[in-house]
Amino acid sequence: MADVDRDFESFADWCENQANLSEDARHTVEVMLEKANTSDCQMAEEELTNLTRLNLAITQLTDISPLSTLTNLTQLDLYSNQIIDISPLSTLTNLSWLRLGDNQIVDVSPLSTLTNLTSLALFYNKIKDVSSLSSLTNLEFLALSNNKIKDISSLSSLNNLTDLSLADNPKLDTFSLSFFTNFTDLNLENTNTRDLSFLSNLTNLNRLRLRGNKLKDISPLSTLTNLETLYLTENQIEDISPLSNLTNLQALYLTENPKLTERNCPFEERSICNF
16 A cells, blocks of 8 residues: 655665555656666665755656655756656755656646756647746746646746747747746747737847747837748738848748738848748
8 A cells, every 4th residue: 555654765765665665756767767777776866955956857756755855956857757746846956957848737836846947848739827936046947838828927037047848838828928028039830829029128138939829910020130040930921121220130030921921031131041
């Protein structure tokens, strides 16, 4: 029978109590023993507790409770598992890099304690509410694509955030982005964006991805003079002349804009435009 009270203080405790664990927790222990390259619980404890980086991507994990004691970790990869409950991660306060993409996560509030995070990937989950991430003020990179997010205004306190992906959140209120000014890289592909006026404050942008929206008027982009790469494929754009003063632009992608009948590149360097 699975042990209901599993408040173990070390990985060795988890390991030595495998017979009492749920099948899911036991599988996690087995995967961790493989990573430690030993079946000896004490040796594995010594190996794992000294680790600062751990890759457990694509290992069919569901219950990650045995990870809660690995407090020296600074980088943890849990990409593409079947994780729902991430509360065991709340103790890993030394983490600076965490990848949780392609899981079944709804509640991200356990991450609020991980204030050393600079990079957090949560793409392909089932997240609606991101307000609990507002405490992660050291974040520089945040990937939230392919979720169910509507509003991110609660994250406006993340002054170090420069790289944000919100692609494939079709109900996103893009005007909540007008609270941000420090972005250098922003991905809004497939977000049903039509009005770009919210971008006017984002003058630090170097790369902007707007593929697969319903864009017609791109004149608000004319103020983004630091842009170097701009993706506008799969839209309803008719006129690209508003882009002519983007003198730092190096690559412009415009394929699959059926209403763009005149393919006149507004730049002296014609190779910038990719029709």
